[in-house]
Amino acid sequence: MLDCAIIGGGPAGLTAGLYATRGGLKNVTMFEMGMPGGQITSSSEIENYPGFFEHGKTGMDFMDTWQEQCFHFGLKHEMKKVDRVSKIDNHFIITLESGEEVKAKTAIVCTGSTPRRAGLKGEDELFGRGVSTCATCDGFFYKNKPVAVLGGGDTALEEAHYLSNICSEVNLIHRRDSFRASPSTVERVKKIPNINLITNTVVEEILGDTMGVTGIKLKNIKTDEISELEVPGIFVFVGHNVNNDVLKNEDGSFICEVNEQGQVVVDLNMRTSVDGLFVAGDIRIDAPKQVVSAAGDGAVSALQVISYIQEQV
């Protein structure tokens, strides 16, 4: 029986593993199919993780420094896919894709969320080199430069507003002539002088060269007119998939409380509605989707796991 099963190996899962093992738990396994590191490894530069500030270092370099540390205290890594986490009696069953079942006293689920891509020509090739899904992370790299934003929901408009404080010009591209975002947000964004609303328009292609994005090709769907916009960056906000499949029962219902978006409801201690089940990072409600916050969640969840196990004695 594991003391703790950690599902997912991004910043939250790694930090949970560090704190659980350094806190004296003997049997802690992190289940992560790929190399640990998470979303941030696809980032071309990182400058907002406190204490890490080396120009030109990529997300991959950055997570590299975490590996030795997080595994140093005895965390084990299983390169296996988890299908389902369920609670039976007073313990958890981690069902692997292979059908194998692993027992654990506690579980911390850190499977994150995945920003959806728009499926544009050039998008995957230029991802991390001008194509971004995070204004907080990457906006500053376009300080005093023009950018494009794709989307028409609340997130797209909020993020366009955020970018307008940093960038010279924000071109918001939306396929319809009205927005799904709340009317008050739309009104607010319309008043901002350096946001251009380009409606009834789709992105035909993201243009770039070996250095990264150089512009986007647009098509007005009312007039079929084609145009090009020179921008070094485009932010795609077409939604997030919350990676909560492991928390579903076979009938598709969830084993713990989630909100309408499928994000797991937690308190400040990362406790879910199920005793002994914790989550950390982007899978939870109100996640700021930042490495340092996910890592903070991971630390708290592991300390709570240790307390929980102590109290079971």
Next chain:
Amino acid sequence: MLDCAIIGGGPAGLTAGLYATRGGLKNVTMFEMGMPGGQITSSSEIENYPGFFEHGKTGMDFMDTWQEQCFHFGLKHEMKKVDRVSKIDNHFIITLESGEEVKAKTAIVCTGSTPRRAGLKGEDELFGRGVSTCATCDGFFYKNKPVAVLGGGDTALEEAHYLSNICSEVNLIHRRDSFRASPSTVERVKKIPNINLITNTVVEEILGDTMGVTGIKLKNIKTDEISELEVPGIFVFVGHNVNNDVLKNEDGSFICEVNEQGQVVVDLNMRTSVDGLFVAGDIRIDAPKQVVSAAGDGAVSALQVISYIQEQV
């Protein structure tokens, strides 16, 4: 008028400053009397901040790497003491010790908490070199070694339990023969084989040499018997002072909701009961008192400040 006043310059305040300025806020000032860095600067070694794992580096070295980064995006530092934060109409007044008043649209209070010291002979001299107030931080440095714990409350007993999973032996020293901790915690701790309860006993002196703590001198207050215990580490748990004075009105009441211990009540977004007032780090309820969690709080609070200011437009 400042966009944001940050009170306190530890990991939470520095990270809040980084995120607020990198997010495009122009006028952000951090008020911190001393050098930024916080409690962790007095730590002799740090190994649980993800991404920082260099043997022998002290807390001071560690925070050193934060300075350039956190000030790089325009954060200002005022070496002035804040007496009080108050809200008038739709903005905040930061009253400095000098009597000067600074206006701000928002405030993030990150003044932390201060572990109380027991006032023992040798305690201050050996602090950070065998004397600790944080089991999560420093317990691992005594893996398979005996340690002493001083205190009789819930924290002392919980932390003794935590240390019992790591250390060979935990000697819990308490001046009375019964414990203030909850009965269930006392019963649980009594059952742990490697915890010795040494009651009716006070620490007369912490003994050490240039390398650090070597032992403690004990006195049984019933028999006056003096003894020595050889341990390389002692954990002092005699309470925390929450540094919440800046949040008090002149009549001593608080401007926002706090709990019985004086910790500020927040939600997952670090919002307090007062619009536009945020807190981050050890001053809040349920704070795990870890650098990475305080930094995570700082990031979230700054992102919330940016949203709050955007919505005021």
